[in-house]
Amino acid sequence: MKQVKIGVAGCGAAAAHHSVACREISDKVKLVVAYDANEKRARRLAKTHGMETCEDYKSLLARNDVDAVIVALPHYLHEEVTVAACEAGKHVLCEKPMAPTLEECDAMIKAAKKNGVKLMIAENHRFLPAHVLIHDYVSRGMIGRVLLARAYEGVSEVSDLSKPEHWKGNPKLAGGGVLMDAGVHRLSVLRWLFGEVDSVYCWLAKQVIKLENKAEDNAMMFLKFENGTIAEVVVSFTVISPPTNRLELYGTEGTVLEDHAWKYPVQIFSTLKEMGDKRHQWYTPEVEHQPFPGYYPLSFRHEDEHFADCIINDKEPEYTPEMAKGSVATVLMGYLSAKTGKMVTSKDLEEVASNKGTRSIFEGLEKISI
Template structure:
């Protein structure tokens, strides 16, 4: 069984809590290098793992030993680093949102095609058991026609999670490009596209900065979305949910209401029209709260796509479609009009 040699670019919280532990626990992976522009951080991570430290990603990419990289940097660097890595012949697992514009996303997709390497976007919500169950229920026709949905993703903000706390890049527009909508909202646009099996065609949104003083990005957004078949619903993304994280989705259908991650024990609750209630205990969703760091499934899937030469579940194209919904929401908020995608 050949080992996939992996490097991680960006040694902040997402790499520390998600990518690194999942690579370390994967028997087919050998981490060979890490990179961060904050030298201290790169050194510390490299020492812990007993691997090489780099402070410049371009230098890291010249290392012929590296097969694949995880891009765990601030949002504005996702595209340039991913493109450089693909051109250097490395497979790429890139954090979300994949890019800051449709043009950037298209360049990433083109680079993956040219290089023949895998490009996967780390939308982990698709791998959550409750979400996979909901997709099956909808796909099988068991719920009948889907009418509407309501989805939220919110917590107290990245300062409780990011390595830089209140000074985090998450709050700085030139590095983050968007706030809660990019951090959390894009997870949900991807999830809803996945569960419903449809594309969104129109968005209306209010995207505000109300909770975080000194932030020049959004911290609270509410969107109304419409799919091609006419399913309408709401998506909220926020850093202003001050107590418990909310990561719930509710689907309203002809024959039942399905509640996902809305109950602490039963991750799926199906409330049928005839009064019957079915509960599924499928294991919880990943949270940023302590003890919530089970495997997200993302790294396992990425490595499998390389070793078995499969198309990743979340390709660049998929990542771009989920990003476009967010870009349309921003446009809607600015123009005060419904935006077509």
């Protein structure tokens, strides 16, 4: 296959980013058809990007001219549509978080394996050049052993969260609030850098959106990784600034600071001789980047191109579904900790999974109060 023909399921904000990204790699992908329950949205996206529309996702999956599906739907639909797509023999790029529960993640992995199709979770943070550069610094030991990390994401979702009928922030439809939605981004990067999580302590806050059916709008999580690194994750749905992400890493031989809002997003201070004449001073490397909103199309382009390359060259995605499931598991540990007020380990999560199932973790999240 030389060019992957794509169907888009869900025509909201994420689908718009994917469509722009796919147009930029038109030698490798072709957008064919769009579907959304809201026909107007489907027609608008289809018109902008030269696609047809169809009336439901089953007719999208039945088309012979679709090789792969981008699932850009609310979280509660990820599993249903991904499994159906795999069963129809289509490759799937499904938006993050993989799915709200571990059981749904497992069903998606099983369906992809059974049908021999590629499944990648669209975790654009794994493909942002600034993050790729930082991962390279850390794996080459350029700041030594990382002792402390801080990760932040802040966006304003107050408008959608304020609508009681909107899926965002509704634990039944989204699997929680900001921790599931934005926390999963930050955790995918931290887990990439430091591996498995040993334990988690978490606070959730419902500070701006007081609607009965919505969960936390702000969250703060403390983590200890099995490698000994300790980290803090702060995520917000209520910031009054353009969206941004920040990462701070403090190691035995240096420091890395990163902010998506900066024109040159990465700064490194290292004592290592490998830094040459940049040693013992702040150094700002050249890296492909655009502050908000430019980092979205940039990271989506790299991500979608990787997905297309995996199909064209029959390779497994670098960001595996198991890794994406791991980030969901860490989020669920956070929810469990916030509900119980205790430090939570992966063993605690396994116990809940085998007793009541991980969906039980969402019960009562709306009542979290700070």
